[in-house]
Amino acid sequence: MKTLPQWPYLTAEVPPLVGRIKVRPEDFVVEEIPQYPCSGEGTHTYFQVEKRGLTTLELVRRLARALGRREVDIGYAGLKDARAVTRQMMSIEHLEPERLAQISLQDVQILRVDRHVNKLKLGHLAGNRFSIKVREIDTSAEQAAREGLETLVRRGVPNYFGHQRFGVRGDSWLMGRAVIQGNPKDLVDQFCGRPDENDREMIRRARELYDRGQYELAAEVWPGYFRDARRACRILAGNPTAFGRAFASIDRNLKRLFVSAYQSYLFNEVLARRIEAIDRMETGDLAYKHENGAVFMVENADVEQPRAAQFEISPSGPLYGYRMRFPEGEPGRVEAAVLEAEGLSTDEFRQAKGHKIKGSRRPLRVRVSELATACGEDEHGPYLQLDFVLPAGSYATAVLRELMKEHLLRQELGGDGED
8 A cells, every 4th residue: 555645634623433334244234225126026036145254256256156057147336345245236137036936145145036028237336335334433433424515515526536446455557557557577576576574475575586586486485376477487487587477477367457556646646636626616627417428628617517516417536547638738738747657648548558448438436425424332432333325436445535535444454445
């Protein structure tokens, strides 16, 4: 996490909410809001599943084994945190609902079953409903939360990508930058070496061996589930200069995730430069329409500002790519400056080692809705409960970081962030 800057807060003037999140999985509850209702007919069985202590991908693996199906047969709309209780819809074609009732998986419960005409796919999601208990609070907790939330309701939630977007070590964006810059050695060095004090002992040992050029030993020390790191180290053990081959041996989808993390980092950099006026349209902006995700050029900021005040539209920021549309005027200069600071142009996103990155736009802020706060106490002690809804693609930590500030960051650094 040390590789990431501490991006500025919209609520900097509000005292932080002091407390701890995710003390127990039940303290962080997430429920998907479907993009569309099930039709009740069709060849695809939809089911709502509750899990705890599992990532979505681990749940998919368990379901596939239990049902005798391939993992790719199981559809889902989004990835959910492991350190939480989460409820989400999934789908499988040509599966009798009775078959779901026959399986028993630890920490997994099928809540309801329906049918629909198509497979559930990533992005088929309207939003997420969060219910979060903050524990180890002091007497000022509710007041601090209310002050911060008042600002977020009025001006919007800064749509930062959360620390979990950047991997356990907070360095996936660095590897994405290496892909975009066409620097195989830098990616492999970051992927296999450069140990951190927070690494687990065996992983730190493997990284130290790599940094000393003891590639064969490093390959032996890496745990078996780090297949890509082991493979890259073995290639370098055979030829210490074969960084191109080592780069190519790393899973293509994993490298695509690294590039996505780098896009997220650059978006956060743009958002940080515009945070003070996050709710103000500027002439030249590409305005994001919250109703349908369309964007349009702002010809006159004064004309469009009333729509921003009603949260119909918001300024958008870049997920850089070779087909992404750039804003004009001052917004365009800000986005160009961020690229220039990285020594890049959009051409690199077209030529990135076999990854053509088209790019898109993302709103700089999102609306938080259905908001409620309450103090309570249970057998585990006092807590402050925060209930709210965010649109798909936005992080609960975007709200929590504005309320808790450095207290949340310390928990993320200590492994208390979302997966």
